Amino acid sequence: xxxxxxxxxxxxxxxxxxxxxxxxxxxxxxxxxxxxxxxxxxxxxxxxxxxxxxxxxxxxxxxxxxxxxxxxxxxxxxxxxxxxxxxxxxxxxxxxxxxxxxxxxxxxxxxxxxxxxxxxxxxxxxxxxxxxxxxxxxxxxxxxxxxxxxxxxxxxxxxxxxxxxxxxxxxxxx
Numbered sequence: 001x002x003x004x005x006x007x008x009x010x011x012x013x014x015x016x017x018x019x020x021x022x023x024x025x026x027x028x029x030x031x032x033x034x035x036x037x038x039x040x041x042x043x044x045x046x047x048x049x050x051x052x053x054x055x056x057x058x059x060x061x062x063x064x065x066x067x068x069x070x071x072x073x074x075x076x077x078x079x080x081x082x083x084x085x086x087x088x089x090x091x092x093x094x095x096x097x098x099x100x101x102x103x104x105x106x107x108x109x110x111x112x113x114x115x116x117x118x119x120x121x122x123x124x125x126x127x128x129x130x131x132x133x134x135x136x137x138x139x140x141x142x143x144x145x146x147x148x149x150x151x152x153x154x155x156x157x158x159x160x161x162x163x164x165x166x167x168x169x170x171x172x173x174x
Contacts, residue, residue, distance in 0.1 A: 023127040023144060028117035030106040033126055036149060037104070040067045043150065043171035045074065052162045064168060097136075112136060122148045
């Protein structure tokens with residue numbers, strides 16, 4: 001009976017990991033990727049950050065704003081009030097990535113990431129895996145972005161600082 005339980009648990013865990021990584025079987029060219037393009041979007045967000053080498057998950061949430069010309073603002077309302085701004089100027093790594101995705105900057109994306117993409121009707125998933133020569137390769141393993149009309153979820157996987165999953169709700173363009 002114990003062997004059966006271990007086998008069943010192993011199959012469930014591997015199946016979950018395989019389903020999560022299915023996106024990485026769909027290599028894509030940047031010009032074949034379609035994600036909604038907005039000049040400005042506002043949403044509510046919740047974020048779950050997993051602390052490395054523990055089972056600890058920290059949840060936070062608040063308001064999110066994206067403006068194609070100025071960047072991203074996360075206004076965290078709980079558990080601690082804080083505002084984080086990621087500007088879109090090229091000298092900031094995350095700001096540069098956000099700007100590249102928003103503007104479909106194929107040169108930047110091609111130079112720094114392998115792209116993976118799946119689309120099913122209005123639903124889509126885009127994954128970015130840093131190329132070995134990219135500055136991002138030591139910082140992150142991958143970013144998976146999923147959505148429909150708007151981005152619904154971003155899953156950031158890192159080798160050292162834990163994983164982060166951000167869910168967006170009640171989005172609207174302005």
